[in-house]
Amino acid sequence: MNELKELIQKHKNEMIAFRRDLHQHPELQFEEFRTTEKVAEALDKIGIPYRKTEPTGIIAELVGGQAGKTVALRADMDALPVQELTEGLSYKSLEDGKMHACGHDAHTAMLLTAAKALKEVQSQIKGRVRFIFQPSEENAQGAKAMVAQGAVDGVNDVFGIHIWSQMLSGTASCVVGSSFASADIFSIDFKGRGGHGAMPDACVDAAVIASSFVMNVQNVVSRETNPLDPVVVTVGKMNVGTRFNVIAENARLEGTVRCFSIETRDRVEKALKRYAEQTAAMYGGTADVVYDYGTVPVINDEADALFAQAIIKENFGESALIQEPPTTGGEDFSYFTENTPGCFALVGCGNPEKDTQWAHHHGRFNVDEEAMEIGAELYAQYAFEYLNK
Numbered sequence: 001m002n003e004l005k006e007l008i009q010k011h012k013n014e015m016i017a018f019r020r021d022l023h024q025h026p027e028l029q030f031e032e033f034r035t036t037e038k039v040a041e042a043l044d045k046i047g048i049p050y051r052k053t054e055p056t057g058i059i060a061e062l063v064g065g066q067a068g069k070t071v072a073l074r075a076d077m078d079a080l081p082v083q084e085l086t087e088g089l090s091y092k093s094l095e096d097g098k099m100h101a102c103g104h105d106a107h108t109a110m111l112l113t114a115a116k117a118l119k120e121v122q123s124q125i126k127g128r129v130r131f132i133f134q135p136s137e138e139n140a141q142g143a144k145a146m147v148a149q150g151a152v153d154g155v156n157d158v159f160g161i162h163i164w165s166q167m168l169s170g171t172a173s174c175v176v177g178s179s180f181a182s183a184d185i186f187s188i189d190f191k192g193r194g195g196h197g198a199m200p201d202a203c204v205d206a207a208v209i210a211s212s213f214v215m216n217v218q219n220v221v222s223r224e225t226n227p228l229d230p231v232v233v234t235v236g237k238m239n240v241g242t243r244f245n246v247i248a249e250n251a252r253l254e255g256t257v258r259c260f261s262i263e264t265r266d267r268v269e270k271a272l273k274r275y276a277e278q279t280a281a282m283y284g285g286t287a288d289v290v291y292d293y294g295t296v297p298v299i300n301d302e303a304d305a306l307f308a309q310a311i312i313k314e315n316f317g318e319s320a321l322i323q324e325p326p327t328t329g330g331e332d333f334s335y336f337t338e339n340t341p342g343c344f345a346l347v348g349c350g351n352p353e354k355d356t357q358w359a360h361h362h363g364r365f366n367v368d369e370e371a372m373e374i375g376a377e378l379y380a381q382y383a384f385e386y387l388n389k
């Protein structure tokens with residue numbers, strides 16, 4: 001629909017300015033109070049009714065000129081506890097140790113711009129468009145909170161977008177099936193028996209127990225998992241010991257598990273507990289394992305993904321559509337599609353000439369803002385075409 005394309009272009013400068021404002025004022029999980037107010041102010045100006053969710057976030061809804069289905073569009077809003085490293089950036093984060101290192105500022109601005117465009121063609125819309133401005137994606141709590149507060153009640157379909165620096169600007173992807181992995185968190189407390197570093201025979205060294213576990217746990221991936229079923233087990237943090245000449249009594253490990261299958265997730269969880277407990281027992285210690293479920297895998301509905309692919313080709317050209325392989329990154333968008341059809345697209349924002357090729361969560365991460373135009377239009381076109389097809 002050419003009219004939507006023109007409307008997105010008309011609001012492009014406002015979109016970039018809004019994104020830069022959010023980038024300067026990043027807010028962490030469930031602390032997005034300023035961001036929520038900024039979105040609310042913009043929706044007031046547009047004339048789209050909304051309600052705030054607790055403790056942060058917004059659900060807005062645009063009622064079309066004719067009756068029909070309801071489609072939901074989702075953008076996340078939270079930042080990360082990352083120090084911004086890019087010097088000389090005019091809109092660099094003003095919050096020490098916090099930055100939008102994953103592009104959620106762009107997502108919010110893109111969805112708000114899509115809302116502006118759809119408002120201007122409101123009479124032509126057959127049904128309702130719900131706009132979900134979600135907090136707290138980075139700790140996998142926001143989507144669950146929004147669903148509990150009615151975000152997808154009465155929704156027939158839900159669509160989300162993530163800016164993606166690993167793809168070049170001007171491209172987009174929406175694969176059929178697996179897109180993002182489940183993302184779980186585990187912690188293990190090993191307990192031994194401390195003592196003098198010169199008298200190891202009187203002790204049970206928790207450092208040895210923990211180290212042995214780290215060295216052996218990858219066998220869960222290489223020897224207990226189907227090699228055609230991707231799994232990642234990462235121990236990202238280890239705290240052990242108190243002093244150079246004291247044998248450690250306690251060790252704490254923290255890590256994450258990523259996979260695309262619920263059955264595999266269950267198998268890995270059981271294996272981690274078995275490895276921890278039996279490794280500890282072998283050395284005369286004990287292990288306490290806590291396994292917390294984060295996100296479930298994002299599995300794109302086939303019909304929706306193919307529909308999104310058609311929209312990408314129609315509006316941005318055949319060459320714009322690529323098939324980005326599934327990532328073992330996690331995304332709590334999955335909670336919106338547990339009981340509602342939907343799909344999740346990626347919009348490339350990588351551009352070495354603009355230094356926007358850095359990995360997500362890196363201190364130099366940034367977005368090629370030209371890509372935001374594609375993202376905003378994809379949001380708007382998906383909703384309009386879904387309701388009017």
